[in-house]
Amino acid sequence: MITRHLPLGAALTIALANAVxxxxxxxxxxxxxxxxxxxTVIAIHAGRLIDVDGxxxxxxxxxxxxxxxxxxxxADLPVxxxxxxxxxxxxxVLPGLVDCHTHLADINDPEPLHVLTRSAAELAYATIPxxxxxxxxxxxxxxxxxxxxxxxxxxxRDAIAAGIIEGPRMYVAGAYVTISSxxxxxxxxxxxxxxxxxxxxxxxxxPWEVRQRIRELAHRGADHIKVLATGAVLTHTSNPKSVxxxxxxxxxxxxxxxxxxxxxxxxxxxxxxxxxxxxAGVASxxxxxxxxxxxxxxxxxxxxxxxxxxxxxxxxxxxPNEPPDFLQHDRDLAEAQRRNFTKAVRAxxxxxxxxxxxxxxxxxxxxxxxxxxxxxxxPMQAIQSATINAANLIGHPELFGSIAPGKSADFIAVAGDxxxxxxxxxxxxxxxxxxxxxxxxx
Numbered sequence: 001m002i003t004r005h006l007p008l009g010a011a012l013t014i015a016l017a018n019a020v021x022x023x024x025x026x027x028x029x030x031x032x033x034x035x036x037x038x039x040t041v042i043a044i045h046a047g048r049l050i051d052v053d054g055x056x057x058x059x060x061x062x063x064x065x066x067x068x069x070x071x072x073x074x075a076d077l078p079v080x081x082x083x084x085x086x087x088x089x090x091x092x093v094l095p096g097l098v099d100c101h102t103h104l105a106d107i108n109d110p111e112p113l114h115v116l117t118r119s120a121a122e123l124a125y126a127t128i129p130x131x132x133x134x135x136x137x138x139x140x141x142x143x144x145x146x147x148x149x150x151x152x153x154x155x156x157r158d159a160i161a162a163g164i165i166e167g168p169r170m171y172v173a174g175a176y177v178t179i180s181s182x183x184x185x186x187x188x189x190x191x192x193x194x195x196x197x198x199x200x201x202x203x204x205x206x207p208w209e210v211r212q213r214i215r216e217l218a219h220r221g222a223d224h225i226k227v228l229a230t231g232a233v234l235t236h237t238s239n240p241k242s243v244x245x246x247x248x249x250x251x252x253x254x255x256x257x258x259x260x261x262x263x264x265x266x267x268x269x270x271x272x273x274x275x276x277x278x279x280a281g282v283a284s285x286x287x288x289x290x291x292x293x294x295x296x297x298x299x300x301x302x303x304x305x306x307x308x309x310x311x312x313x314x315x316x317x318x319x320p321n322e323p324p325d326f327l328q329h330d331r332d333l334a335e336a337q338r339r340n341f342t343k344a345v346r347a348x349x350x351x352x353x354x355x356x357x358x359x360x361x362x363x364x365x366x367x368x369x370x371x372x373x374x375x376x377x378x379p380m381q382a383i384q385s386a387t388i389n390a391a392n393l394i395g396h397p398e399l400f401g402s403i404a405p406g407k408s409a410d411f412i413a414v415a416g417d418x419x420x421x422x423x424x425x426x427x428x429x430x431x432x433x434x435x436x437x438x439x440x441x442x
Contacts, residue, residue: 041066041083042409042435046093048417049073052387053402055380057419063093065409068435072405088413088430094383095402096140096168096410096433097425098390099365100307101286101354104130104144104170105153108358111323112234113188115148120198123149124156131160131167133363136439138412138428141169141390141400143354145265145286146226148186150175150201154221166438169408171394174222175202177213177253181237182244183228183267188236207252210245214253218260224394225257227282229266230273233316233330234359236323240269240333241290243276250280263395265307269333271295278304284393286354289337291344299349305393307354308341310334310375311368315360338375345376352393353386366425369418379422409435415442 042065049061062077063070079085105127107115118126134142147153153172160167176184180203186195202217204210214225229250231242245253250266257264266277269289277285278298284305288295291306299306313334316322345351353372355365372382391401400408413430431439 041071041080042086043077043079043083044086044093044411045089046091046413047089048092049403050092050094050380050383050418051403052095052380052384053404055384057092057417060089061093063403063409063411065435068409070403070405070407070409073403091413091415091430092417092424093403093411093413094418094425095387096400096408096412096431097138097366097386098141098143098353098394098401099134099139099355099357099386100143100145100284100305100352100390100393101309101356102134102142102144102362102365103146103356103358104134104142104167104362105147105156105172106149106358108361111321112148112186112236115186115199120149120152124152127152127156128165130358130362131156131165131170133361134357134365135166135168135433136428136431137363137365138425138431139168139365140410140412140431140433141394142171142357143224143265143390143394144170144172145267145354146173146176146184148176148199150198151220157223158221168433169400169410171223172221173224173226174217174220175213176226176228177202177204177210177217178228179203179244180205183230183232183235183238183240184226185235187238204249207248210249210252211256214256214260214262218257218262222262224262224283225253225264226286227253227264227266227277229268229277230270232267233269233333234326236325243270243273245273245276247276247280250276250282254281263393278302284352287337287356288340288344289333291340293343296340296344296347296349299344300347303350305350305352305389306341306344307352307393308337308344309354309356309359309368310338310341311371312356312359313337338371341372342376345381350389350393351377351381351385352390353382366428369422369425373422379419382422383418383425408433 044063049058064072157170178184231238263283265284266282268274271292388401391397411432416424429441
């Protein structure tokens, strides 16, 4: 709760701060959403602060924020007399979290074909709550890695940036780039049914078709490119152990994306598909389920990030509506992925935090932290995977990922110490994004 030397929880203070700082955002922001306007300084006192750059916890730190940016961090900083003060002395403050593998702009439904029952407008409205749930869970930035209906993610990203709806900062793929009837395609239909272009936008079947799709995606606003190098668990008629895109197609994707300043992430379960993607130069491998020792060595050699969603198995197996063929695909993969996660951590491969959110309900992203610690990470490593490592993978460590002068004022706060109990991150009580408070609970 914002204070001007008033007790935490005083309702009057929020109203005063709202009036002092600026007008509310367009749309319907949270009741205590407080933006920062030109000239207003917010002084945040953190009892504990996680310094992810230094890999340490600091005590009794002050963070100064103006115009949505961090201006200073340190102990005993001079605070302007007219600053709006925010007392988080009984909490741990961390950078806003980053999930590098989400699907905010698709409906949370185990059956992909249900997308066909909704118009583009219905789908757009139905996915709005996903964005807000993710933000209020403490994830101020996401890399959204594909949608069935092309460019719904671009529209959501832009609506959030314009203040029309609430949500995290989004970096979006625009559409899946996949082979015809491959992973990420809308499969399981009768052969005489022709899908509209927006539901098969990213299909490509040669290096030149891959280049064409990427050129179109770049033109229409994609921030990065998602290719599917192997079969998938949650795609009808697919085999997650199969190799789909060829090495030549993957190299074409990386080369063409680089022409537009874009990075490529590759969905890959099968060991050979993972290695093909790493050799082609992708920035990250998503899932990396069956990665072998050679793949781990290649990832370390090339500096490729592994973005391994080791929690969502719990949701797949628990969902009574999960299609039987998806359950069959999934069988025996979870424990293999978790064992390989441990191997990759021990080998020192670069790792990021990605949940495949949408398989599990949006807003439950932080439940993966406990699994990452259980399978070999220290709590600090797990936090770094969702902060500075994620920012480096996305390509904007100058904007987010740690608490440092010049960066966006993206913070969360929790009761307790996540370095002692990582599960406290599952209950985020305070969320600030770009200097605006969206959540402040005890």
